[in-house]
Amino acid sequence: MIELTIDGKRVQARKGEHLLAIARREGVEIPTLCHHEAVEPSGACRMCMVEVTRPDWEGWSKLVTACNFPAEEDLIVRTRTDKVMQTRKEILELLIARTPGSQLIAEMAREYGLDHPTLTVGELSEKCILCDICTRVCQNLVTGAISRINRGVEKEVNTPFAEVSDVCIGCLACAKSCPTDAIEFKQVGLERTIWGRTFDLVPCTQCGAPTLPKEQAEWLSERTGMKVEEYFVCVKCKAAQTARTYENIAW
Amino acid sequence: MEKKLLHVYPQRCTACRNCEIACSFAHPIDGKAGVARIKAFGDKEGRVGHNQIVVCMQCEDAACVSACPANALWRNPDTGAIYLLEERCIRCHSCVAACPFGNMRPQADEFPSKCDVCGGDPACVKFCPANALEYK
Ligand code: SF4
Ligand code: FES
Numbered sequence: 001m002i003e004l005t006i007d008g009k010r011v012q013a014r015k016g017e018h019l020l021a022i023a024r025r026e027g028v029e030i031p032t033l034c035h036h037e038a039v040e041p042s043g044a045c046r047m048c049m050v051e052v053t054r055p056d057w058e059g060w061s062k063l064v065t066a067c068n069f070p071a072e073e074d075l076i077v078r079t080r081t082d083k084v085m086q087t088r089k090e091i092l093e094l095l096i097a098r099t100p101g102s103q104l105i106a107e108m109a110r111e112y113g114l115d116h117p118t119l120t121v122g123e124l125s126e127k128c129i130l131c132d133i134c135t136r137v138c139q140n141l142v143t144g145a146i147s148r149i150n151r152g153v154e155k156e157v158n159t160p161f162a163e164v165s166d167v168c169i170g171c172l173a174c175a176k177s178c179p180t181d182a183i184e185f186k187q188v189g190l191e192r193t194i195w196g197r198t199f200d201l202v203p204c205t206q207c208g209a210p211t212l213p214k215e216q217a218e219w220l221s222e223r224t225g226m227k228v229e230e231y232f233v234c235v236k237c238k239a240a241q242t243a244r245t246y247e248n249i250a251w
Numbered sequence: 252m253e254k255k256l257l258h259v260y261p262q263r264c265t266a267c268r269n270c271e272i273a274c275s276f277a278h279p280i281d282g283k284a285g286v287a288r289i290k291a292f293g294d295k296e297g298r299v300g301h302n303q304i305v306v307c308m309q310c311e312d313a314a315c316v317s318a319c320p321a322n323a324l325w326r327n328p329d330t331g332a333i334y335l336l337e338e339r340c341i342r343c344h345s346c347v348a349a350c351p352f353g354n355m356r357p358q359a360d361e362f363p364s365k366c367d368v369c370g371g372d373p374a375c376v377k378f379c380p381a382n383a384l385e386y387k
Contacts, residue, residue: 036339037338038321038323038340038341137341141321141341171343171344172343173341173342173343176341177342211348216348217348220318220349223318223320224349226314231348231349235347235356235357236353237353239305239354240353241353242303242305242352242353243292243303243305246261246303247294
């Protein structure tokens with residue numbers, strides 16, 4: 001265990017623990033955009049900037065990203081200095097210029113006093129802040145169907161060569177974990193479309209309601225050893241089946 | 252210390268579904284009632300003592316836990332119940348597909364929901380007028 005200071009409060013932590021985790025445990029709020037507990041931090045969005053110094057730094061301080069900065073003994077962390085607030089504001093100014101379509105960014109920007117953003121470079125509908133949550137989630141936890149493609153201003157998240165992916169299993173984890181809802185998908189009846197590919201949702205073997213794409217069931221089956229068909233019963237029918245099983249058990 | 256368990260006594264259940272309502276309100280989404288994690292099934296023929304209560308059994312070797320790619324399902328060391336750590340969940344709904352008993356329930360754009368025995372003070376138990384649920 002080590003001791004450090006966050007906003008004037010002495011706190012304990014494990015050496016190397018990330019500042020964001022410590023701050024959250026202590027109830028200190030730090031805004032984040034690219035942070036997701038399920039994947040390693042990447043330091044992509046810069047919203048979590050805090051100012052750190054040490055007693056032996058003779059007054060010098062530096063800005064670091066709290067999400068991936070490791071704690072060390074006697075570190076002094078300040079989360080709301082003028083420098084921090086100004087930096088976050090500038091980051092939001094750039095983000096809002098890139099993503100005029102994102103409500104979340106607009107709201108955060110307003111919180112930092114940016115009521116009338118002056119700069120717009122992105123398309124008006126653009127929402128993606130390139131935080132990489134979706135790509136980290138897909139690559140580390142699912143099948144690795146999407147990544148960042150192209151460079152510079154052309155950079156975007158997509159399938160390789162923006163072609164229809166045969167690796168994607170249609171689980172929607174990318175879309176659902178996106179902080180700005182930038183990933184579009186559509187689900188109508190037994191069809192789900194994402195990244196340009198339409199998946200057939202297998203109808204429940206008992207009532208016909210949509211369950212999940214066959215591709216996701218196969219992927220799950222490989223990981224868990226359950227039979228693919230076992231996934232093709234909807235929740236309602238599974239619960240009803242459980243009730244019937246109970247009924248048949250002699251008490 | 253022995254861990255408490257949620258006991259169900261379907262013989263006593265009147266299928267009034269108070270437990271479902273209590274559960275919904277104990278797990279709200281944006282201030283509105285959430286999806287109930289417990290379900291009372293009234294007997295089709297209305298026979299007394301034949302209703303059924305379906306709720307997570309907190310399986311030892313749980314299908315939801317092994318299906319989750321994000322390690323978002325954890326066993327609470329205090330209650331022994333499995334709960335969903337929302338910060339880790341990527342909402343792939345694999346757990347919903349995996350639970351063979353229908354006890355992991357989807358909620359449209361939200362995190363799936365499952366019984367977490369309310370962290371050790373289950374609301375359903377308190378609201379069951381027929382004493383068909385006990386936590387002991
Ligand atoms: S929906 Fe969440 S808890 Fe369920 S399997 Fe996916 S990541 Fe795990
Ligand atoms: S949350 Fe730390 S850089 Fe995005």
